[in-house]
Amino acid sequence: MSHDMTDAGDQAAPARLRGLPSRLLAHVAMQADRLVSDRLARADARKWHYAVLVALRESGPASQAELSRRTGIYRSDMVALLNELAERDLVERAPDPAARRRNVISMTERGRDRLTRLDGLVDAVQDEVLAPLSEAERDQLVGLLARLRDHHTRPSQ
Numbered sequence: 001m002s003h004d005m006t007d008a009g010d011q012a013a014p015a016r017l018r019g020l021p022s023r024l025l026a027h028v029a030m031q032a033d034r035l036v037s038d039r040l041a042r043a044d045a046r047k048w049h050y051a052v053l054v055a056l057r058e059s060g061p062a063s064q065a066e067l068s069r070r071t072g073i074y075r076s077d078m079v080a081l082l083n084e085l086a087e088r089d090l091v092e093r094a095p096d097p098a099a100r101r102r103n104v105i106s107m108t109e110r111g112r113d114r115l116t117r118l119d120g121l122v123d124a125v126q127d128e129v130l131a132p133l134s135e136a137e138r139d140q141l142v143g144l145l146a147r148l149r150d151h152h153t154r155p156s157q
Contacts, residue, residue, distance in 0.1 A: 010027065028129070031129070032125070032129045035125045035128060035129060036122060036125050039121045039122070039124070039125050040118065040121060040122075043117065043118065043121055045114075045118055048071070048073055048077075048081050049081070049084070049085060049090075049118075050115075050118050050122065051071040051072075051073065052067060052071060052073070052081060052082070052085060052091070052105075053085075053090065053091075053107060053111055053114065053115040053118065054115065055067055055070040055071050056091065056105065056106065056107040056111070057107060057112070057115060060106075061104045061105060061106035061107075062104065062105055063096065063102050063103065063104060063105070064078050064079065064082060064102075064103060064105060065102075067082075067105060082105060085111070088110075088114075089108055089110045089111075090107065090108060090110055090111035090114050091105050091106065091107055091108060091111055092105070092106055092108055093105055094106070
């Protein structure tokens with residue numbers, strides 16, 4: 001019987017495996033992702049809903065292609081996602097005056113209210129995930145993780 005290497009029963013794994021930074025990162029990331037997904041699902045939302053609403057709040061109205069770039073959501077998935085958000089009156093589409101064949105997506109008042117609620121849920125999950133750490137340790141961890149991400153996502157030279 002195969003066992004997921006990131007199960008809660010990880011203590012049975014050899015010490016060398018339990019201490020690998022890449023394995024620890026994967027384990028914590030998977031747990032955090034599950035918590036975020038679960039809490040958002042309880043609020044009838046998904047991570048991608050949240051991502052689109054955050055992108056619209058931070059950078060303003062955008063085309064579908066621009067939202068895809070900002071959020072990392074595949075363009076082919078963006079249309080269906082925006083349809084879901086529009087059906088819930090969280091976003092609206094309007095023709096782009098500069099290019100009639102393109103739509104500009106903006107957040108509605110209901111979308112802004114929804115995002116405020118989702119922000120609270122996501123913030124609560126962050127507190128739960130980082131509960132064992134002090135504020136200074138949390139700041140340090142975020143800084144270190146950002147450095148790792150930046151290092152591994154910068155263009156090859």
